[in-house]
Amino acid sequence: MAAYEQTPVENHRTSVTQHQNTADTRRVELLSAREVPLGGPRAMTVRRTLPQRERSLIGAWCFADHYGPDDVTATGGMDVAPHPHIGLQTASWLFNGEIEHRDSLGTHAMVRPGELNLMTAGHGISHSEVSTPDTTVLRGIQLWIALPDAHRDVAPAFRHHAPATIALDGGTARVFLGTLAGDTSPVPTYSPLLGAELVLEPGAHTTLAVDPTFEHGVLVDEGAVRVEDTLVPNAELGYLAPGGDTITLTNDASGPARLLLLGGAPFGEEIVMWWNFIGRSHEDIVAARADWEAGAERFGTVSDYPGNRLPAPELPNSRLKARGNRSPR
Numbered sequence: 495m496a497a498y499e500q501t502p503v504e505n506h507r508t509s510v511t512q513h514q515n516t517a518d519t520r521r522v523e524l525l526s527a528r529e530v531p532l533g534g535p536r537a538m539t540v541r542r543t544l545p546q547r548e549r550s551l552i553g554a555w556c557f558a559d560h561y562g563p564d565d566v567t568a569t570g571g572m573d574v575a576p577h578p579h580i581g582l583q584t585a586s587w588l589f590n591g592e593i594e595h596r597d598s599l600g601t602h603a604m605v606r607p608g609e610l611n612l613m614t615a616g617h618g619i620s621h622s623e624v625s626t627p628d629t630t631v632l633r634g635i636q637l638w639i640a641l642p643d644a645h646r647d648v649a650p651a652f653r654h655h656a657p658a659t660i661a662l663d664g665g666t667a668r669v670f671l672g673t674l675a676g677d678t679s680p681v682p683t684y685s686p687l688l689g690a691e692l693v694l695e696p697g698a699h700t701t702l703a704v705d706p707t708f709e710h711g712v713l714v715d716e717g718a719v720r721v722e723d724t725l726v727p728n729a730e731l732g733y734l735a736p737g738g739d740t741i742t743l744t745n746d747a748s749g750p751a752r753l754l755l756l757g758g759a760p761f762g763e764e765i766v767m768w769w770n771f772i773g774r775s776h777e778d779i780v781a782a783r784a785d786w787e788a789g790a791e792r793f794g795t796v797s798d799y800p801g802n803r804l805p806a807p808e809l810p811n812s813r814l815k816a817r818g819n820r821s822p823r
């Protein structure tokens with residue numbers, strides 16, 4: 495879901511708050527969300543924390559749309575008609591509700607809370623996403639992972655994985671990609687990555703060992719979490735640069751807190767992101783758009799979606815710009 499338009503982000507002046515670290519704690523940069531309507535007659539609104547003007551990627555994580563809790567009877571839920579992707583993986587992670595996924599590989603899968611659905615677009619795929627009739631509350635996060643140049647043209651694929659819930663000091667975790675707290679996801683990645691859901695008990699104070707070569711992001715879904723010395727409010731993303739081998743999380747509240755911990759080795763490549771495509775050049779995007787509009791074999795066909803596929807928007811008049819992260823500060 496969740497088409498990405500380059501221009502609004504370029505124009506958006508993001509709010510980035512710097513927090514000085516005290517003696518032994520790591521500095522945390524707060525990235526606040528922008529509210530973005532997904533479109534349609536009863537549009538769902540999502541809270542987008544990636545990409546930002548100040549930060550395009552965390553590792554290969556390049557897109558984060560957080561949504562809900564959404565009363566489906568009021569908003570109509572999610573209904574995203576068939577649309578294409580290239581050069582990325584989509585990772586769907588739900589907290590409440592259920593989404594029916596169909597793609598041009600013939601995959602028909604239910605996206606459910608606590609289960610990873612990882613779709614590799616590679617050379618090209620198309621898919622639809624519709625919340626099921628039984629869904630009353632929809633809440634989750636849609637993430638994109640940029641594929642490194644060496645792998646961005648791989649064959650499309652779909653992978654489902656339901657990670658076990660493991661115990662932490664003061665909470666639990668579900669590690670859906672990479673390694674955390676002694677648990678490793680069996681799902682391979684094309685660059686070094688971490689993705690985990692953490693639930694922290696009231697009063698929990700836990701220190702996690704992390705890869706010091708990774709940069710990390712903490713995206714808070716429920717409650718508020720102190721990351722090192724910085725309070726990361728609900729729906730915001732706390733960013734930590736590479737260089738530390740632990741992250742300390744504290745839940746000062748009287749209720750549980752829930753967050754996603756994302757991490758990865760700095761991506762090191764500039765990408766061009768427009769609509770649902772990731773390439774390396776303006777020409778990559780123009781070609782993908784033309785292929786979709788022409789009904790090219792590259793994107794296949796999604797069966798059993800009751801409606802038309804999404805047309806591509808018009809390209810901007812200016813050339814699309816490459817994005818990457820500036821040097822570490």
Ligand code: MN
Nearest residue numbers: 495496579584
């Ligand atoms: Mn999509």
